[in-house]
Amino acid sequence: MNRQPNPELIDDENPEWTEADFANARPAAELLPHLLGKEVADEVPCKKD
Numbered sequence: 001m002n003r004q005p006n007p008e009l010i011d012d013e014n015p016e017w018t019e020a021d022f023a024n025a026r027p028a029a030e031l032l033p034h035l036l037g038k039e040v041a042d043e044v045p046c047k048k049d
Contacts, residue, residue, distance in 0.1 A: 017025075032041035 029041075032044055035041075036044070
C-alpha cells in the first residue's frame with residue numbers, strides 16, 4: 001500500500017536531494033572563504049574534524 005505524499009509538504013523549489021547532490025556537496029568550511037573572504041571565514045565558527 002503506497003501512501004500519497006501530502007501536497008502541502010511538497011516543495012518544488014527545494015526538491016529532495018539525490019545521491020548525485022550528496023556526492024557533489026562540500027563542507028561549509030571549504031566554501032566560506034570563497035563566498036565571504038578568508039578573513040571573515042576565519043571568524044565564523046565551523047566544526048573542524
